[in-house]
Amino acid sequence: MFCEKATELVRELHRAPEGQLPAFNEDGLRQVLEEMKALYEQNQSDVNEAKSGGRSDLIPTIKFRHCSLLRNRRCTVAYLYDRLLRIRALRWEYGSILPNALRFHMSAEEMEWFNNYKKSLATYMRSLGGHEGLDITQDMKPPKSLYIEVRCLKDYGEFEVDDGTSVLLKKNSQHFLPRWKCEQLIRQGVLEHILS
């Protein structure tokens, strides 16, 4: 049967636990495109023969190959689209700057898409809320107070607060900081939000 490689691509993505981005399977994609090219060329020649040579018995074969081509196309498009959905989720969960490990998992085009998405999102956010813009990636849960108590989970270093003072984030140190500055760090696992 054809389309085995394409189905394998889809399976690989489906297997990755919710939302995780596996490495870009450049090789697999190339193989699928080669298979599609071969199928297409064979169909071309068979169609010509069917039309000029009157061989209408080739039509089921042509249909078979055509179905395989459509299937390959569907699998690759779904593969690429689902990866984009995962990459989009990265912007919302990780922030603008991705760790290197993740970047290696993306192809060059996907990286470009990510940068464009970041730009679109930033432009949109700037257009909201009057002059300063509104950061909609903040406050994912309705805030209960302006300042929150946080504990540091790992060494991060110096961290500057709005009025100029800087705080040293060492492991297990606790601080009382403005919510909007810490939210990003909490989501990244550097700080831990403590409820009183």
Add this chain to the structure above:
Amino acid sequence: MSEAYFRVESGALGSEENFLSLDDILMSHEKLPVRMETAMPRLGAFFLERSGGAETDNAVPQGLALLPRLECSGVIWLTVVLTSQAQVILPSQPPAWLRLQGSKLELPLWLAKGLFDNKRRILSVELPKIYQEGWRTVFSADANVVDLHKIGPHFYGFGSQLLHFDSPENADISQSLLQTFIGRFRRIMDSSQNAYNEDTSALVARLDEMERGLFQTGQKGLNDFQCWEKGQASQITVSTLVQNYKKRKFTDMED
């Protein structure tokens, strides 16, 4: 589960699959028995790279066993020998029995759908066992005892898409699918809403993919509610995505 990742949902239970849904693609890869009504020339005459791997072996050898015309097989072998010297382009050789008319074999749903038409010129479709009378009686007797994961992980989705093939039993099949789901739903809902912080593998073992999705949704609702009750709903948490990546990095370092 990642909060910001919204995958394309399955459409299999409706009239059409969703083109971009990974679940639907995997569902339509499952096989069903068909009968070839016409020959398909030239599909055996391909350039070989590797000999047909596991996938061609799995595709039912019944076609070969049914070989009614031996002269056909002679032609097939000849064609294979002639082209084996040639350069390889396609990865696997489609089985030779695609040339045989009237043979029964198993094709994936996507292929059967593509080649099927009302006049049944290329192939005609048979119902898989689990959608036939015998199994339907089993389901109507007691739907809860059946291991739907074993007999076909995409029972409902596949069954719904089978209705496209205009079988005379369509009305019965759809009734059976509906009644089976109604029979099993209560248990799924109960177990998903009451299993908090437990190992649920025993509960989901006999569910098909659609039911598992339902179970997970129920679990998520339960966990969210419990979190809210404990007053943790306003706590900013680590993104689950980040947590998973960190876990993976750790294992990478170990290697």
